Amino acid sequence: MLTVIEHLLDAGEVASLRRELETAQWVDGAQSAGTRSVAVKQNRQVDRDCPKGRALSDTILRKLGACPQFVSASLAEKIWPPVFNCYQDGGHYGTHVDSALMRDNVRGFTLRSDLSATIFLSDPASYEGGELVIEQEFGAQAVKLAAGDMVLYPSSSLHQVTPVTSGQRLCAILWLQSAVPDTAERTLLYDLDQSIQNLAAARDATDPDVDRLIHVYHNLVRRWAQV
Known part of the structure; x- marks a missing residue:
């Protein structure tokens, strides 16, 4: 499932982050690439030990925790702190798959992506290229969103960032471990939860049909969650 979450950050928040x-x-992005990915990765990223970078990561984590659509789509159990990267002057990241297990030996933190x-x-009109191309069951999909928007997709997908031929593409990237690791099950739960929210908004607070759907939703989470 590929999920777009619009307006995670508003224009003021984006401007503040960019400042x-x-x-x-900033350091060479190749420092965090795997042995195979390093050959196809050309970008810069904020050093993981940079105090300012950590503070900005915490800001985004707070926004994610307060975003109902993100919580519903991800059912996040663990989140790898956001990493900020920059592509310009032909910078790109060739086709790759994200590591299945991510470990921070300094912090003693392990995550299944x-x-x-x-x-x-970055405003998509301010740079050329830089599409995030994600390969899915029915073909590749190119994603280039407005500043402040987020795309969420399975880490198992092959994906790439096409060369930025002019301008500058700034992004924050992150990985998470879901309480429901199976993509198909997580997608069903997301669709059910979104329908419940839409129905609940149009019905009385004590509507029994909504209550039954909520009952079904939580029992499915209970059946499929791994915590």
Whole structure:
């Protein structure tokens, strides 16, 4: 499932992040690439030990926790702190798949990557190229969203970032471990939860049909969740 979450960050929040990133500590993105991915990765990213980068990551984590659509679509159990990256002057990331297990030996943190996410921080009209191309069952889909929007997709997908031929593409990327690791089950839960929310908004607070659907939703989560 590929899910777009619009307006995760508003225009003011995007502008503030971009200003702060100007004085962050940037390093070669190849430092965090795997042995095979390093050959196809050309970008810069904020050093993971940069205090400003950590503070900005925490800001985004708070926004995610307060976003009902993200919570519903991800059922996140663990989240790898967001990483900020920059593509320009032909920068790109060739076709790759994200690591299944991600471990931070310094912090003693291990995560199984079920879902990956990209939060766009640049106006799409300000740069050429830089599409996030995700290969799915029925073909590849190119994603280039408005600043402040996020796309969420299975980490098991082959994907790439096409070369940025002009301008600058700033993004935040993150990975998460879901309480429901199976993509098909998680998709059914998301569709059911979205329908419940839409029905609940149009019906009385004590509507028995809505209550029954909520009952079904939580029992399915109870059946499929791995915590």
